[in-house]
Amino acid sequence: MELRPGQKLHSAVCDAQVVVVRAPSADVALACGGAPLLADGEEGDGTATLDASLGDGPLLGKRYVDDEAGLELLCTRPGKGALTVDGRALVVKGAKPLPASD
């Protein structure tokens, strides 16, 4: 799937929703719980099942990255299925908290 920043995607197997923050230049296979993520407005055929062995699902407000693909997602709804790109698990972007400047 070709991704662009600001694109909304949702899981076929759980409640998870994400937005693309940084998009890879090449096509990638982006999945949640083992099933391909769906574009906004796209519905699954109902046959996909959640593969729980892939790990925990995304948490609301956390950013998930894969440095190899140059991908960053923001979780806008939490879910049960783990996020993967080309079979690799996405990792939470750990950021040192900044002092509140506003």
Place this chain on the structure above:
Amino acid sequence: MNLLLLLDMVAAGRGDEVAVQAGEDRLTAAELLAAAWAGADLIGGASALAYVGTNGLAFPIGLFAAAAAGVPFVPLNYRLSDEQLHDLLAPLGDTLVVAEGDAAALAARGHRVIAAEDFVAAARTGGAGDVPADGEGEAVLLYTSGTTAAPKAAVLRHRHLAAYVVETVEFAGAGPDEAVLVSVPPYHVAGLANLLSNLYAGRRVVYLSQFDADAWVAAVRREGITNAMVVPTMLARICDALEAGGDDLPTLRALSYGGARTPATVLERAMRLLPDAAFTNAYGLTETSSTIAVLGPDDHRAARDGDPVATARLGSAGRVLPGVEVEVRDPLGAPLPEGEPGEIWVRGEQVSGEYAGRDAPLDASGWFPTRDRGWLDADGYLFIEGRSDDTIIRGGENIAPAEIEEVLLRHPGIAQCAVVGVPDDEWGQRIAAVVVPRPGVSLDAAEVQDFARRSLRGSKTPEIVSFVDALPFTETGKLLRRVVQADLLPS
């Protein structure tokens, strides 16, 4: 990414907590989102939503209603005359104007106007819709303060503001008891950033309709305020109020300041009066979606403990935020080594640099010239000398007014001062100091010059010294140097 999506996340995660409050009026994040959709219906087919008013619930509802309608939100200075407001509104086309107070004059000029209280009441009936994700649209048009030129509208797209928030604020990172007091004006980028950052952090946003030091202190105590952001002129008045009233502010944990250069004397006094608060200096511009560098609480504490390096850095804007790059360049655009002053250029996802109806001043690689002068130290601390336009060039030597002002403010008899260049046939410019003496103090020019000469070279000692009762500042603490300069010139 769209700003409405950020609100939608807060509504999903912490939707039942109070998100925004003005007086006794409160909205949860879920209610604010519903109000945004109802507000979008009121906008109808207009191409922009303008807001003319003080801080209140109409500001957050208006911002997100505009996002829901897919049109820009345009907060305007409510102190402008009807004539000035009309001039700023005219190029926007068909605009719905949400206005506090008497809006008859604007309506008479053909603008579609709704009273702020009616807008809020109608929006509170609530609505719903599909939250957009796209970040390309114009989120906010903000008129820059125009201290050196006519005002122009900076265009901040959703993706600029969302990048700033997502990159710098931890979602729902605030504790349940945290509350921020917002007293900066709604037509300033700080008012916008205050709302977005604190909402995303899950911190209750409490509005003060407009700044007044006694009301600010009272609100901090009444509302259990933990966080606040103020401009330097506000900070000085808060210090006066705290000293006069003898109040402490036990709930205030974090106080950030910015918007203009803060005199060292003001900061030192504030740190003495609020020993338990964590201080943060924020530097940014309208065109960069607010903050691009911060000097954090650890740096302030180290300075308070007497560390000489940290003390020198109290005069800096701190380090650049993640996601933002800074270069100091010479007039030909070549990068300068650390320690050497030049023009500050910035680049990053939050940097817009776009003005309505004009070509963007970004260079081919996306760098934006801030028109601020400054330099970086060995550890990446950014020192701001002031606006490039304000630099005094005397006999070929570049002189930053701030350096001389900081020295003069150490004089016990000087309350405020402004240093500007005045045209001179021999030197190009000569240095003039305009001084506000403290009440009851009598000063003469020779004494001010002697005091300056003790810390500065002769070439930096003001050649002209005049005395005034007050200096002209904008509401956000920026000195109107061109007014000071004009007053010095023979009419």
